[in-house]
Each structure stands twice: as structure tokens, then as C-alpha cells.
Amino acid sequence: MISVSAPGKLFVAGEYAVVEPGQPAVLVAVDRYLTVHLRESVEAGTVHSPEYGRLPLVWRRDGDGVAIDVEHHPYDYVMSVITLVERLRAERGVAPRFFDLRIDSQLDDASGRKFGLGSSAAVTVATVRALDEFYGLGLTRRQAFQLALLATVRVAPTASGGDLAASTFGGWIRYSAPDRARLRARLDDGVAVGDLLVDDEAWAGLDLRRLTPPASLRLLVGWTGSPASTERLVDQVQRRHRAGAYDQDVFLAESRDCVDALTAALDAGDDEAAAAALRSARGVIRRLGDATGLAIETDGLSTLADVAEAAGAAGKSSGAGGGDCGIVLAPDTADVGRIMQGWEAHDIRHLAISVHPDAGGVDD
Structure with missing residues (x-):
């Protein structure tokens, strides 16, 4: 049996802007994991996860040996990976085989509610790596990321892929996306994977x-208990942009400035400047929310960050906001106990999360 784990992620800065090609963001991989277990099967394959309930998803090949015939309700990202890997396998002359996948996740709570740690990205990355090992495709780490992004944009065309990068490479990452519409068009045109x-x-x-x-900044993560849909929020912001609700050029410039400042601070080992950049990034996101009329920084996320600020730390929402998680960078001088007490008083759950270490070079 093949077992592959992929870490979750948190956005630190650059949210919403990163969906535009070439716009940067900073992310960090975290030590909560999703694991894919793969075992060879015959005649048909299955994908089983607690998210499906009691019945597994069943898949077969059609007559040409490449396309996937899905029964029951599909887990879109997993099936998209399988479809593309089947195309790549066929291109390379590798014989088809069936397999069963079982998915176990630490990226949600016991009741199944998601923490917003990138479960879709983690399952996509882990499935790519498991199938790469199963078929002996010999993908580099970068190619595995690329294949995961191609699979993702077939399901969610606006996805930036930043979460995939964090899950693939680990550690702290600065990321800018390619033009995903162009990639999807080439796939649809039949270009070989x-x-x-x-x-x-x-x-x-x-x-x-x-x-x-950062050398002396402690990463703290709080969960507001309100799950949010990244794809829905991104789509709503883009609709507001098309309606002229805000100046996107100004927003993109401000977001890039924050990411550049955070990058420079981390490179220089200047933790005070890194915390200041995080505060600036919070301001950019709050102004976007005000301009669009969307609750990106919800009351819960606002409280999370304000409690941290009052205790001498810097905080902001992470990712698309609208609920889910907020992050804090706390220097040694911050009163972490006060943060924990303040969060508990407002029903904000502290998640015991650390950074998942980097795993090889980004060009490996």
C-alpha cells in the first residue's frame, strides 16, 4: 500500500490579489495533514472518505481506457487528478491499473467542519503524489505541483494555486500564479499533459x-467557528470589481507593497518589520471588504486580531476571510496568555498548529 500525506496551509498576505496572474502572496504550510492511502484493485476503483458517508465513490474506465466513468457523487478534485494522471499515463505508454483510495484528514474537527486549512489543495497534492508513485511517473516536485494546479483549475477556474504550492513545498512560500485560463484552454484543446x-x-x-x-515571531492560529467558502467569496469580489465597486489597480498595488515589505522583512530577519507588514496587509483586506460591502473580516476575525493587537502582537484574517481562521505573529514580548484568554472569552478556538518544514527546493 502507498500512503502519502500533504500538509494544510494558511495565507499570510496577498489574498484576493493572488488570483490575478503574477500577483504575489505569502503562505505557510502547517502541521495538520491529509493522507491518501492507495491500494491496487481490479475491475473498478474506489475513493473512500468520511466526507462521502458510508458509500465510497466508484470509478471505471470507458472504452478508450482513459476517461473516467464516475458513479455516485464525485469528489471533484480527486477525480480531476485521476483523469489527468490517466491522460499522462497513456501518453507515456504506462499500462492502466485500478486502485482504491482512502482519504484521512486532520484538516477539520471531529464533527467534520473544516478549519479553512486547505483540504481541497492537500487532497489534490497527496493524490498526485500517490499516483505518481503508483505508476512510476517520476514527476519532479515542481511537476507534481503543476499537475495539481491543472487538476484544480478544471474544477475551480479562479483558484490561485497558492494553497497547492504551500502543500507541495512546505515552509514559508512566496507565490505568484500563472494564467490559469490559458492553462485550462490548452487542456481543453487536447494538448498533451x-x-x-x-x-x-x-x-x-x-x-x-x-x-x-521569522526568528522570534510565534505563529498563532485561531478559528472563529464559522466555515467560509473561498470560491464563493472570490467570485463575489470579482463581480464587485466588474461592477466598478473598487479600484482594482490600487488594491493590487497596495497588496503587492505589503507582500514585498513582508518578503523583505523576512529576508532581513527583521521581525518587527514583518509584524508591521502583517498589520498593513490587514488594512488592505479591510478596505477591500468596505469597498465591496462583503464581510471579509467578520466580527469574529476582527475580535481575533484586535485581542492580539492589545496584547502586543499582530493579527489578521487568513485566506478569503468570511469566517474560518485568523493568524497572529507574536513577538517574545507579547502576552500570549492574554491572547488565549481573550479568544476563549469570545469563543475563538486556538488551534495548536506549527509550521510544516520545507521539503526540498521549489525547482526540484
Whole structure:
């Protein structure tokens, strides 16, 4: 049996802007994991997860041996990975085989509610890596990320892929996305998956860079207990942009300035400047929420950050906001006990999360 784990993620800065090709964001991989177990099968394959309930998803091949015929309710990201890996396998002349997948996740609570730690990205990355090992495709880590992004944009065209980068490479990452519409169009045009993976022009705008972790800032994560839909919120912001609700050029410039300042601070080991950049990033997101009329920084997330600020730390929402998690960078001088007490008083759950260490170079 093959077992592959992938970590969850948290956005630190650059949310919403990162969906635009070439716009940067900073993310961190965290030590909560989703694991895919793969075992060879015959005649049909299954995908089983507690999210499906008692019945597994069953899949078969159609007559040409490549397409997937799905029965029951599909787990879209997993099936998208299987579909693309089947195409790549066929391109390379690798014989088809059936397999069963079982998915176990630490990225939600005991009741199944998600923490907003990137479960869709983690299952996509882990499935790619498991199938790479199963079929002996020999993908580099970067190619595994690329294949995971191609699978993702078939399901969620606006997804930036930043969460996939964090889950693939670990540690602190600065990330900019390629033009996903262009990638999806090439897939739809029938371009071979293997050719697309090595087509530098198709991946223009993709930038992956490791960042130095802050030396004396402690990462704290709080969960507000209100799950949010990233795809829905991103779509709503984009609709507001098309309606002229805010100046996107100004927003993108402000977001880039914050990410650049955070990157420079981390490179220089200046933790005070890193905390200041996080505060600036919070301001950018709050102004976006005000301009669009969307509750990106909810009351719970506002309280989470304000409690941290009062205790001498810097905090903000993480990711699309609207609920889920907020993050805090706390210096040694911050009163962490006061933060914990303040969060508990407002029903904000502290998640005992640390950074998942980096795993190899971004070009490996």
C-alpha cells in the first residue's frame, strides 16, 4: 500500500490579489495533514472518505481506457487528478491499473467542519503524489505541483494555486500564479499533459520562492467557528470589481507593497518589520471588504486580531476571510496568555498548529 500525506496551509498576505496572474502572496504550510492511502484493485476503483458517508465513490474506465466513468457523487478534485494522471499515463505508454483510495484528514474537527486549512489543495497534492508513485511517473516536485494546479483549475477556474504550492513545498512560500485560463484552454484543446508540464510559455507568471521563517515571531492560529467558502467569496469580489465597486489597480498595488515589505522583512530577519507588514496587509483586506460591502473580516476575525493587537502582537484574517481562521505573529514580548484568554472569552478556538518544514527546493 502507498500512503502519502500533504500538509494544510494558511495565507499570510496577498489574498484576493493572488488570483490575478503574477500577483504575489505569502503562505505557510502547517502541521495538520491529509493522507491518501492507495491500494491496487481490479475491475473498478474506489475513493473512500468520511466526507462521502458510508458509500465510497466508484470509478471505471470507458472504452478508450482513459476517461473516467464516475458513479455516485464525485469528489471533484480527486477525480480531476485521476483523469489527468490517466491522460499522462497513456501518453507515456504506462499500462492502466485500478486502485482504491482512502482519504484521512486532520484538516477539520471531529464533527467534520473544516478549519479553512486547505483540504481541497492537500487532497489534490497527496493524490498526485500517490499516483505518481503508483505508476512510476517520476514527476519532479515542481511537476507534481503543476499537475495539481491543472487538476484544480478544471474544477475551480479562479483558484490561485497558492494553497497547492504551500502543500507541495512546505515552509514559508512566496507565490505568484500563472494564467490559469490559458492553462485550462490548452487542456481543453487536447494538448498533451506531458507537453504542457514542460511548456514554459504556458506557465509564464508562475513564481515560487522560499522565504526565511521569522526568528522570534510565534505563529498563532485561531478559528472563529464559522466555515467560509473561498470560491464563493472570490467570485463575489470579482463581480464587485466588474461592477466598478473598487479600484482594482490600487488594491493590487497596495497588496503587492505589503507582500514585498513582508518578503523583505523576512529576508532581513527583521521581525518587527514583518509584524508591521502583517498589520498593513490587514488594512488592505479591510478596505477591500468596505469597498465591496462583503464581510471579509467578520466580527469574529476582527475580535481575533484586535485581542492580539492589545496584547502586543499582530493579527489578521487568513485566506478569503468570511469566517474560518485568523493568524497572529507574536513577538517574545507579547502576552500570549492574554491572547488565549481573550479568544476563549469570545469563543475563538486556538488551534495548536506549527509550521510544516520545507521539503526540498521549489525547482526540484
